[in-house]
Amino acid sequence: MADTISSDRRSKIMSHIKSKDTSIEMMVRRRLFAMGYRYRVNYKALPGKPDIVFTKKKIAIFIHGCYWHGHDCGSRYAHTSQSNKTYWGPKIERTKQRDQEHIQELEALGWKVVVLWECQIKLDFENTIQKLLKILSSKDRGEK
Numbered sequence: 012m013a014d015t016i017s018s019d020r021r022s023k024i025m026s027h028i029k030s031k032d033t034s035i036e037m038m039v040r041r042r043l044f045a046m047g048y049r050y051r052v053n054y055k056a057l058p059g060k061p062d063i064v065f066t067k068k069k070i071a072i073f074i075h076g077c078y079w080h081g082h083d084c085g086s087r088y089a090h091t092s093q094s095n096k097t098y099w100g101p102k103i104e105r106t107k108q109r110d111q112e113h114i115q116e117l118e119a120l121g122w123k124v125v126v127l128w129e130c131q132i133k134l135d136f137e138n139t140i141q142k143l144l145k146i147l148s149s150k151d152r153g154e155k
Contacts, residue, residue: 033074033076035074035076035127035129035132035133036062036063036074038132038136039063039072039074039127039132039139039140039143040052040063042140043063043143046144048065048147050063050064050065051063051064051065051066052064054066054071057071057117057120057122058112058113058116058117058120059071059073059109059110059113059114059116059117061073061117061124062074065147068123068147069121069122069123070122070123070124070125070146070147071117071122071123071124071125072124072125072126072127072143073110073113073114073124073125073126073127074127074129074132075110075126075127075128075129076129077128077129077130078090078103078129079103079106080103080106080107080110080128081103081104081106081107082128082129082130084128084130086129086130086134110126114126123146125143125146127139127143
């Protein structure tokens with residue numbers, strides 16, 4: 012399927028897509044902050060610059076968009092690009108590979124890594140937050 016938008020217009024549209032402070036990141040961060048949790052954002056000192064980091068608990072949280080990170084969840088957020096497949100296919104695969112590399116590096120450094128997906132957050136926010144809180148509280152008790 013050919014793109015119905017000119018390449019200049021498509022380039023302008025794509026340039027406005029944010030890589031940090033996305034709406035789903037902000038939903039999670041606002042809730043955690045309101046509950047009294049303090050954290051670092053886009054922590055550059057760690058592999059992959061996790062979206063949310065609890066340095067004392069050694070918990071790194073990545074909040075992934077289903078499309079950009081190739082989540083095979085079947086939700087409407089995880090569609091496959093129909094235009095320029097030769098570009099987007101390898102790009103998404105490389106992103107998935109890089110995500111795994113970052114997770115492995117963090118775990119080797121002794122960090123607990125949590126990946127939250129766009130579909131989880133948007134479709135069941137309260138349950139996603141409750142699961143995250145269980146992880147945060149288990150680290151408070153010294154559990155792994």
